[in-house]
Amino acid sequence: MTRLQGIPWVEGVAVEEKAAQVIKRRAHSKRLNLYRVPWLRPLIESHWPQLLMRIFTLSGLVFTIAVGLFGSRVGSHNFAIIFVWIAWWTALKLAFIPFGGRSWCSICPIPLPGEWLQQGGILQAGRRSLGLNLRWPKRLRGSWLQSGGFLLIGLISAVTLTAPQVTSWVLIGLFVLAIGLSLVFEHRAFCSYLCPIGGFSGMYAQASPVEVHIIEREICAQHKVKSCYQACPWGLYPVAFQDSSACGLCMECLRACPQDNLALNLRPFGSDLGKNRNTTRLDEALLALVMLGSVMVFSAVFLGPWGWLKTAAFEIGSLRWAGYASGFLLLNLIILPGIFTLAVWGGHKFTSNGYKLKQAIASQAQALYPLGLMAWIAFTVSFALSKLNFVLGVLNDPFGWGWHWLGSIDTSQTTSIAGISSFIQIMLLVVGLFWSVSVSQKLSAAKGKAESRTNAPLLVFNLLFTLVMLWLLVG
């Protein structure tokens, strides 16, 4: 819970806890505050660089939608397919998320018009804002709907990834939904609760080396106005951050703080992981498992040699597709959650403790984040890198109408990375497994030495997932 209204102690933080603050500062010693870097600060402090980036991405989105609707129907010759599913999707998984957390959210164009309407201005809130500003329903909070959105896209992925018009309609749908929700609900309801990419980015952002964090807690406690909260378009209160999953790195809180008490930190990878949180939220565990299931299915459909599976995934509405959809949902909603629950339960059955199963599942789900992130990167290596030459092709001829904007260039050959991609994929999967086991052990060790025994079934779960991915990618 990072929202102000969810924190009962917010007005009463004990300011005399000096010793505790010193400990907290020491705990954050491995951080570099980028907001204090002289040449970087003006770029963050000013709204303009970010606004220009967002206008650029908004223009790109409108262009992509237009090309998808009116350009060539052949996916590999259409800018919309190649740019969204090869260039952007690859950049998101290989650069934005692992090195910048939710940095894409800070320049994402989809919520932009809705936000301008909601606040009644472009750079700052205007006098007249549109919208009802209702609070998001409590029962719909969490990442349940984001998991649902990701599953929905997964069900039609074979068509979305290959049919330009469908890609455009998906983008239009997300765009309209974001605007509509901005006019009904307060803050960035779409980004926080519905956007599947937001859920994907937010979860794996916890493994990334970037965070927005307060510097001195007592300064925030003494500050009555809470200008950071007032400024945050996401409706978040930085004092309450437990991790980086919710923060969209928009930097509004840093700009608004009169005490300069917020930092944009460069931190060690995975700093949010391995902390025991008193939570019983299962939505994050489900999202993590949906990501594992999806990457397995996508690897089988798009990289595997099984033609019948590709046909089944592509022929939406057919009996074969119904079989594919049932299998996809069964794996993501029953089989993987079932095995994971059994693994957590099995571990705890052999140890005498008062740890509740729901709490253990919610806590141990953190170990799935590095496993999933590295699996997605490994999948992307062979899925997208070999097709990067198509990017040059669609820049040369975005609509597939025979134009030559960049002159006459040969873009017909695919890039052969077969020699090295298997090695890279193995290393990525192995690093993911090592990282995941370390996080899992750390979580258990925090509960006492005997508790590390609880990890044996989870270790088997993580190892089995890695072996399946190895078989799918290099087998």
Added chain:
Amino acid sequence: MGLFILLFPFPASASVSNPRSFQIDAKRFAYAPAVIKVNKGDKVSIDLVATDVVHGLAIDGYNLEVTADPGKTAHLSFVADQAGSFRFHCTVTCGNMHPFMTGKLEVGQNTLMWRGAALAGLAAFAGVWKARK
């Protein structure tokens, strides 16, 4: 250690060069058979038959390519001198799922996958050991 496990050369088993022939039917995003297995050193001969539209076949790592017109057969032959698992894919835009029309050529044992599995086991052990330290 990881690189050692991945790259350490195993002694090659004695292989006999045999001629191997395959007919691969290419139709609507799929090859049949989609997986062909040969031994290292075999002389491989492939007849690619396109049964609906134009299809191609290129084998990653072998730098080989062939294209077959609808209803026609195209021929490809080579010596399987590299061991491992190699993807082959269609080279002619044949429909929406064309970029994902793939098959697999397995030459000898896929030791890379087993090395990867061994490395994964080692990584799991190292993760436990690191946390206990």
